[in-house]
Amino acid sequence: MTFQWVYQAGNTWVPFDGNNNRVLEQFWRSSRNGQVIVNRLPAVVYPRQLQMLVNNNTWVRIVRTGC
Known part of the structure; x- marks a missing residue:
């Protein structure tokens, strides 16, 4: 099964x-956190918490679909 993160x-x-x-x-x-680039902005993703911190100031909800 293929999973898609949104x-x-x-x-x-x-x-x-x-x-x-x-x-x-x-x-x-x-089970680890890490960095990605989203819309040319740095972001730290916290997959287990289903959150992402974009540009060090905005929390954004993330979801793993296809489960």
């Missing part, structure tokens, strides 16, 4: 690009 942007859920999706899945499977 993040909340207002009332819309936006899919991560393929590379970030693979990285997030690796973080999820290894």
Whole structure:
């Protein structure tokens, strides 16, 4: 089964690009946090908490779909 990670942007859920999706899945499977670039901004993802901190100041909800 293929999983897709998405993040909340207002009332819309936006899919991560393929590379970030693979990285997030690796973080999820290894129970660790890590950094990605989203819309040219740095972000720290916390997959187990289903959150992402974008540009050091905005918390964004993330979800793993296809479960």
